[in-house]
Amino acid sequence: MQILLAQPRGFCAGVVRAIDIVEKALDRYQAPVYVRHEIVHNRHVVDRLRGKGAVFVEDLSEIPAGSVTIFSAHGVARSVQEEAKLRQLPTLDATCPLVTKVHVQGRRYAKGGRDLVLVGHAGHAEVVGTMGQIDAPIHLVSTVEDVEGLPIDPDKPIAYITQTTLSVDDTRSIIAALHARFSDVEGPDVSEICYATQNRQTAVRALARTSDLLIVVGARNSSNSSRLREIGDEMGVPSYLVDDGDGVDPAWLEGVSTVGLTAGASAPDELVQSVIAALGRIRPVEVRTLDGVEEKVEFSLPPELRHPVATPESVE
């Protein structure tokens, strides 16, 4: 059986940076450090960091006074930043710079007097954070039908911003619907939203075209991983989302000669390897990586963590 690996797959620069922030904070400030929300949506990553002394909480009230507090890659509402300030918690912000860019865009559009539409999924941590970062009313839409129901005069200038991990194709359709319904629309081109989401979705399309079965490694609450699985489904390929190799069901492999394998932006490569190992226990496998984009994007760490801690030796 052939296993085809998507290129690119797995960790994006925002996830690498967020995990790095927790690890460097543990080195520098010692355990425990507190992380508001899962640093990225992956249980394995969270469990590994928990093992090193990170404590994950959903609410700042769970964090003891004076403790180092990290905001997750999805971003937080201003009210959370203000609460942390009020409690004088030393904070590190692991919000992905591409999410911060959406916050900045949204504020700029609102300041320019445009009614603001956010394309995203209600309740997702990033959407909650984005809505809470902009001091203006925001209309949330997640489908083309939602655009029809927007309570905004079609002649009013509007602008849209988007969640970073949506289906690129669905987002394009929703933006087209906004242009069809409103006369004055501003917003970023889909290609400017998140390079990693776009590249992984393009790669999974190429993968699905040549695979009998698609396996996506990623957590159920990972938006970008779910989108990858949906693309496989839409292309008529049986597609499954698994946490790791234990999630592989041998029954899926009946009549399958080529398995396409990819991973969401928050899934570590070791989990992809565990799926390859699980498939290899069922049948002999040959692994090949499809040609695709080589990503070179890196995001810098917050200033507090950029330089190594001075040790007595390094000071001498």
Ligand code: SF4
């Ligand atoms: Fe940032 Fe995109 Fe990765 Fe989300 S998927 S963390 S927006 S780089």
